[in-house]
Amino acid sequence: MDASTPHCIDTTAPALLICEHCDTVHRRHPLARGEVAECARCGAVLERCRGMPAKTMLALVLTALVVFVQATLWPIVTLGLNGQYVDATLWDMIHMMWVDHSQVVAVLAAGTLFVFPLGKILILGWLLMYARNGRRAPGFRQLMVALHHLGPWTMSEVFVLGALVSIVKAHLYFDVLPDPGIYAYGALMLLITVFAGIDLTRLWDETRDEHAEELP
Template sequence: MQRTQNLIVCEHCDSVYRRRSLARGEVADCVVCGAVLDRHQWLGVDAQFALIFAALIVFVIANVSPIVTLGLSGMKAATTLWGAVIAMWNDGAQIVAFLSAMTLFFFPLGQILIFGWVLWFARKGIRAPGFPLAMSALVRVKPWSMIEVFMLGTLVAVVKAHTYFDVVPGAGIWAFGFLTLLVTVFSSLDPRELWDLTAEAEA
């Protein structure tokens, strides 16, 4: 989407509209192609940055803490996300291990760090170095972050494993659950508004 003063240009069909203020919960759609033109932002830049910072902290906790602990005949075994990825790699499932690492670690981490980068400068009303590339990367990375899919799969696996093992949820799974909520919230935000809220830094 491109904006020129009080005009909005649809990025899909190039239709031009006059921009207006949106009420809470309102979304402006293109009448020609149905693409989202604009949406009301219910969080300010400072609140968005706080949300991203919280997501980064929870992301670290989720990746260093055990997801579940399985018990059988007095023996217990706990694993983290990376423990599961390494186990899959060693068992010959390299493709699955690679996709798990990318969609559950690298892409979500990239989304958090890039968003945090542009918001850090946006709090001062300026655009971050590499702002256009960062905004483009956010659009491309977003669909590949699949933490919510992982949470659903993990819950199903825990329920099934409970039939054969003593299953104790670890701090990691609670952190991933909270991270899923945070990711859902900041994924609903439209970073394109940062084009209007920031200006090029003076050389």
């Protein structure tokens, strides 16, 4: 490997890697920018080399929070019929589903489009506020586990695709105008996709547990 190639080198990281899927132990080697270390036994991803420091990730999280608030508060679509126009926000849609006896769908929509994405953004922000200084946030272990379980339940991209299909179909019967909320959700979808490509498990190696160091 060329000496001029940027590496992911962390002198504080353990020398060994353990695959979380098959428990195979590997010796850690420096990775070039963009490289991925895979398990020799099952092929699972062990770690990635990402050139994005914690401060940059924190800036992205704050951006995602601002976009999320806009997507939630701004109208998503406006429907018009015979000169009358009605717009609707995310919570207007959820309320209509609840009133229309679709409570299960309403709860799922509220969870996957509001509760889980907001939880993921807030947890990431909390962890990265400390990680930018090389420290572990209070509740680090529990929150990292929570992030792992929250990932599959953040479905903003499914909502955006479904909304676009609905807008196209509704255009046959109504005057349909996409509102700023749908564009905000599109931007949020891109940001969440960026987060999905970042290996957050590296925070275990890049941060230190100050309380553990104080123990004799």
